[in-house]
Amino acid sequence: MAQIFDRSSNALARMSLVLTGLIVIALGVTLDELQRSPWVTRQGQRPDQPVPFSHKHHVMGLGLQCQYCHTTVEKSSYAGIPPTKTCMNCHAQIWTNAALLEPIRRSWATNQSVTWTKVHDLPDFAYFSHEIHVNKGMGCSSCHGRVDQMPLMYMQNTLQMEWCLDCHRNPAKNIRPTGQIYNMAWEKPSEERPVWCSVNDQAGVPTAQMVNCVTKDPSSAGAEVASLQLPMANGKGLAGDVQSAAVPAAPAYKKFTDQNELGHFLVEHYKIRTPRELTSCEVCHR
Ligand code: HEC
Ligand code: HEC
Ligand code: HEC
Ligand code: HEC
Ligand code: HEC
Numbered sequence: 001m002a003q004i005f006d007r008s009s010n011a012l013a014r015m016s017l018v019l020t021g022l023i024v025i026a027l028g029v030t031l032d033e034l035q036r037s038p039w040v041t042r043q044g045q046r047p048d049q050p051v052p053f054s055h056k057h058h059v060m061g062l063g064l065q066c067q068y069c070h071t072t073v074e075k076s077s078y079a080g081i082p083p084t085k086t087c088m089n090c091h092a093q094i095w096t097n098a099a100l101l102e103p104i105r106r107s108w109a110t111n112q113s114v115t116w117t118k119v120h121d122l123p124d125f126a127y128f129s130h131e132i133h134v135n136k137g138m139g140c141s142s143c144h145g146r147v148d149q150m151p152l153m154y155m156q157n158t159l160q161m162e163w164c165l166d167c168h169r170n171p172a173k174n175i176r177p178t179g180q181i182y183n184m185a186w187e188k189p190s191e192e193r194p195v196w197c198s199v200n201d202q203a204g205v206p207t208a209q210m211v212n213c214v215t216k217d218p219s220s221a222g223a224e225v226a227s228l229q230l231p232m233a234n235g236k237g238l239a240g241d242v243q244s245a246a247v248p249a250a251p252a253y254k255k256f257t258d259q260n261e262l263g264h265f266l267v268e269h270y271k272i273r274t275p276r277e278l279t280s281c282e283v284c285h286r
Pocket of ligand 3: 079080138
């Protein structure tokens with residue numbers, strides 16, 4: 001053999017092996033990048049819609065709440081896309097001749113729903129539900145970004161598994177009081193923007209409903225504290241036995257100036273599962 005293949009061809013063979021290896025690695029890296037690129041994930045793209053509906057105008061401009069149109073977001077896996085009727089509540093009177101709104105009027109006249117192009121669309125093998133996220137303190141903007149500033153809808157995040165897991169590994173960093181989930185401008189608590197929370201664990205009500213959080217100092221006048229109803233014992237009024245009546249103690253508020261502390265408090269009281277449980281495959285692949 002040595003006569004046919006001299007030393008130099010041996011080196012050449014080794015060289016080409018190394019080269020092939022490098023090409024395979026480079027290809028792998030490129031494919032991986034490609035798989036994460038906005039071109040594949042459609043992150044940030046604004047697909048053509050039958051009507052250029054502006055969240056900015058309707059949410060920021062007119063002050064409409066998300067639930068006005070996405071009616072099932074708190075009680076179902078789907079947030080829901082509004083029917084033509086919802087638009088016609090206003091557009092039967094406003095902008096009635098606008099060419100932009102012709103598809104809406106046609107839909108109303110023919111009773112055929114508008115075919116919006118989905119912006120967010122998980123593959124069928126991944127399970128997702130709005131209900132649990134929204135009821136456990138995950139705000140719309142944590143996943144969808146500043147929708148109130150979007151003239152046309154686009155996807156803020158990749159919605160890839162890695163993105164889901166990043167939060168499931170540590171929900172404390174994103175969690176907020178359930179009363180703030182629709183607040184597009186919500187920011188983490190800080191020294192200048194504290195949050196006060198109290199827990200009413202007497203009532204045996206499950207989870208998040210037991211926690212009340214406010215963004216104004218509850219000990220100062222005019223704070224948005226739930227009013228305490230004093231029981232009127234046997235219709236006798238407050239005179240006499242006010243001492244013996246089971247007046248619930250005023251809830252003790254805890255002050256938070258840091259997302260980490262608030263996060264761990266809410267994770268505990270909203271009874272969020274452990275990161276280990278939340279990252280197990282069956283949670284999302286059923
Ligand atoms: C006046 C009705 C209306 C209001 C109010 C409204 N939306 Fe929408 N929303 C729509 C319509 C119509 C679409 C479908 C067209 C589109 O994607 O722009 C949509 C689409 C969306 C989508 C993308 C759906 C998809 O295809 O993936 C998200 C996310 C969304 N809205 C979030 C919100 C949030 C968050 C709020 C509150 C800040 C809100 N919307 C308020 C009507 C509304
Ligand atoms: C609460 C009343 C109300 C509802 C509900 C409503 N609109 Fe509007 N819409 C308005 C008003 C007011 C304007 C004019 C806004 C402006 O010019 O500042 C407008 C403007 C528009 C425009 C013109 C472009 C723009 O954004 O200014 C489009 C398109 C439109 N709406 C589509 C829709 C669709 C689609 C729906 C249903 C999903 C809908 N609207 C629901 C009140 C409403
Ligand atoms: C934990 C992240 C997360 C939060 C919080 C969240 N969404 Fe979504 N949203 C998603 C994902 C993921 C999808 C795509 C679902 C699919 O394709 O099955 C989606 C889809 C939607 C859609 C399209 C229709 C649908 O249900 O598939 C609308 C509208 C929407 N979200 C509105 C909202 C509103 C309003 C809120 C706040 C009340 C909200 N979302 C909170 C992740 C989130
Ligand atoms: C911003 C944080 C956040 C993001 C992003 C997020 N989740 Fe969650 N998810 C949570 C929290 C918090 C819970 C509630 C855990 C609990 O109650 O134990 C949850 C629960 C769930 C559940 C359990 C539902 C049930 O009924 O058991 C599923 C499924 C789920 N998420 C899927 C997803 C998928 C799929 C994505 C990505 C497309 C995603 N999540 C992105 C925070 C998040
Ligand atoms: C928090 C929810 C969640 C958990 C937990 C989860 N996945 Fe996924 N997984 C997803 C989503 C969402 C997708 C779709 C991603 C996309 O569309 O790019 C996905 C996609 C996949 C894919 C398809 C290939 C890919 O990367 O797109 C495989 C395989 C997979 N998951 C396996 C697993 C295994 C194994 C586990 C457990 C170790 C797991 N997943 C846990 C949400 C989850």
